[in-house]
Amino acid sequence: MARKKKKVPEINASSMADISFLLLIFFLVTTTMDTDSGLTRRLPPPVENPDMDVKVKERNILNVMINKYDKLMVNGKPGDISTLKDITKDFITPNPHNEKAPEVETKEIELIGNFVTNKGVVSLKNDRGTSYMMYIAVQNELAKAFNELREEVAMRYFQQHYADITDKDKLDAVNKAVPVRISEAEPEEIK
Numbered sequence: 001m002a003r004k005k006k007k008v009p010e011i012n013a014s015s016m017a018d019i020s021f022l023l024l025i026f027f028l029v030t031t032t033m034d035t036d037s038g039l040t041r042r043l044p045p046p047v048e049n050p051d052m053d054v055k056v057k058e059r060n061i062l063n064v065m066i067n068k069y070d071k072l073m074v075n076g077k078p079g080d081i082s083t084l085k086d087i088t089k090d091f092i093t094p095n096p097h098n099e100k101a102p103e104v105e106t107k108e109i110e111l112i113g114n115f116v117t118n119k120g121v122v123s124l125k126n127d128r129g130t131s132y133m134m135y136i137a138v139q140n141e142l143a144k145a146f147n148e149l150r151e152e153v154a155m156r157y158f159q160q161h162y163a164d165i166t167d168k169d170k171l172d173a174v175n176k177a178v179p180v181r182i183s184e185a186e187p188e189e190i191k
Contacts, residue, residue: 060102062091062122066138068129068189081137088145092178094118111173112157125185142182150178 064084065073072079074087094116095101102120109115122142126135147162154162154174165171 056121057103059100060119060121062088062120064088064122064124064138064142066124066126066130066134068127070131070134072134072138081134081141084138084141085144085148088122088142089148091122092118092120092145092149092181107176109173109176111169112153112177115177117177117179121181121183123183123185126187127189128187130187143180146178146180150174153177 063073063075064079067073072081072084074084079087091102094104096104096116102118104116104118106114107117124138124142126138151162154160154165154170157173158165158170160170162174165174
């Protein structure tokens, strides 16, 4: 005699995919996403020979350090965020007659001609405990200094505000005249 197999009751799962798809759509539509804000910086090209040590003269470096208590040091002296832009702007403005100022070089820049550029580099170092707000505030002040100098060059040579220049060649000329030279070191413990 043949035994009959006992039927196991099944759950109808045909609409399960539809329900999960509708739930997914619901959460995608109703969820708000935070927009990330960041710093607009172009990363430098990769170093061809990473073992090579680059020597930069001390007079060509503006050392900016932030410790874990959000205290600012500029060239080893206590600094203030309200004066950082002016200090940086003075540092990056070419001053060929001052022996203590960063070195300068004359470049031939298309649409501008011979232009004296600064070899100065702003070296930014922060502690691992530095607050994000302080880090962004320092970055903003450094960017303001470079932008003000670019604005001055754009007005002098092209009679236009830097932000209003749409001609790529003019933008390149101003950017070559005032390159953004900010070097960031790996965060570490700063006392």
